[in-house]
Amino acid sequence: MFRVDKLNYYDKFSCSMGDCPENCCQMDWNILLDKAAYEKYQNCEDKRVSSFISDESPHLIMKKDGKCPFFQEDGLCFLHREYGAEFQCETCRNYPRFTSVYEDLYVVTLAPSCPAVLDILWEEEKTEIQTQMYYESQEELKEKEFHVSEEMAGKLAFRTQILKLAQNREFSLGNRVRMIMDSLGVPEVQADSFENAAWMLEFVQRKCLVNDKIKAQATMIKEKKTALCLETIKNAAETYQEFTKFFGHLLVYSIFEQVLHLKDNSEKTKQEWFEKICLRLATIQYWIVALYLAKGVVTREDCNTAVYSIMRVIDHFEGMWEDYYREWKRTGKKIPEVLW
Ligand code: SF4
Numbered sequence: 589m590f591r592v593d594k595l596n597y598y599d600k601f602s603c604s605m606g607d608c609p610e611n612c613c614q615m616d617w618n619i620l621l622d623k624a625a626y627e628k629y630q631n632c633e634d635k636r637v638s639s640f641i642s643d644e645s646p647h648l649i650m651k652k653d654g655k656c657p658f659f660q661e662d663g664l665c666f667l668h669r670e671y672g673a674e675f676q677c678e679t680c681r682n683y684p685r686f687t688s689v690y691e692d693l694y695v696v697t698l699a700p701s702c703p704a705v706l707d708i709l710w711e712e713e714k715t716e717i718q719t720q721m722y723y724e725s726q727e728e729l730k731e732k733e734f735h736v737s738e739e740m741a742g743k744l745a746f747r748t749q750i751l752k753l754a755q756n757r758e759f760s761l762g763n764r765v766r767m768i769m770d771s772l773g774v775p776e777v778q779a780d781s782f783e784n785a786a787w788m789l790e791f792v793q794r795k796c797l798v799n800d801k802i803k804a805q806a807t808m809i810k811e812k813k814t815a816l817c818l819e820t821i822k823n824a825a826e827t828y829q830e831f832t833k834f835f836g837h838l839l840v841y842s843i844f845e846q847v848l849h850l851k852d853n854s855e856k857t858k859q860e861w862f863e864k865i866c867l868r869l870a871t872i873q874y875w876i877v878a879l880y881l882a883k884g885v886v887t888r889e890d891c892n893t894a895v896y897s898i899m900r901v902i903d904h905f906e907g908m909w910e911d912y913y914r915e916w917k918r919t920g921k922k923i924p925e926v927l928w
Pocket of ligand 1: 602604605608609610612613636683684701702703704705912
């Protein structure tokens with residue numbers, strides 16, 4: 589018997605392929621090969637395939653000019669086109685779907701580093717968690733009760749408690765985040781955090797300019813060189829009230845995707861975990877507010893560019909998010925206020 593927990597919009601995903609505004613195959617990510625794909629590619633008589641496979645373990649697709657060598661100008665995959673979808677490795681077939689396994693529980697998510705996922709979020713009214721049981725024998729079917737360890741049961745109860753607060757639409761997103769922080773005993777947020785926005789913007793400028801679209805945003809923000817102030821932040825939040833729902837989905841995703849990874853149930857671990865989520869969300873939001881200040885307007889597309897680009901760095905490069913958080917802690921600043 590096992591259980592699958594997934595977000596309600598999971599099955600709505602479909603890859604935009606040639607219409608994708610920023611194809612994932614253009615990212616300088618390591619594309620790890622599963623055993624079956626490695627053997628298939630290695631034994632493939634087509635040198636256009638086998639010559640791009642690394643011999644050393646773990647086996648990877650070797651990049652060409654920082655991109656997947658199978659990515660073609662029309663945005664389609666050479667392997668998919670020549671040999672069909674089944675020929676692709678698991679990494680490519682699955683992205684942006686991710687599965688984490690905890691005992692007999694499978695948690696499946698969609699990564700917001702993919703623009704098609706963000707398009708779904710804009711349209712989704714509410715994020716819900718759907719739970720499905722799978723039974724592998726008649727005996728299990730009779731048993732019905734799903735068992736996890738005491739530690740995992742504690743984490744699941746904690747997830748329920750935090751998600752309830754995160755989804756309470758009677759409050760603004762910033763207030764929901766504060767309520768979660770209160771429940772975790774996190775010290776107060778930085779009320780004047782706009783003064784520290786420069787620190788977050790600098791991080792994005794330094795680490796997250798992974799494509800031409802966010803580079804163009806960075807240039808606009810740099811040229812404007814106006815410091816964020818409380819008034820701009822308030823204006824942006826009031827002008828773009830529909831962003832509350834969008835950022836709310838990102839908050840719920842972050843909690844759902846991260847919470848069962850917690851290394852223990854201690855107060856400190858939970859506080860740090862949530863602070864990191866807040867820092868990530870605030871970084872994206874302050875970037876969007878800075879863009880609003882520079883351009884005078886922010887479109888959904890602008891917002892998507894910022895989210896998928898920043899998430900492609902923070903969410904996918906191991907250690908980057910952790911380093912960012914540690915750097916922030918070293919400054920002695922409190923966690924910035926989450927907006928909207
Ligand atoms: S980023 Fe998403 S929509 Fe774009 S090509 Fe990759 S999986 Fe498809």
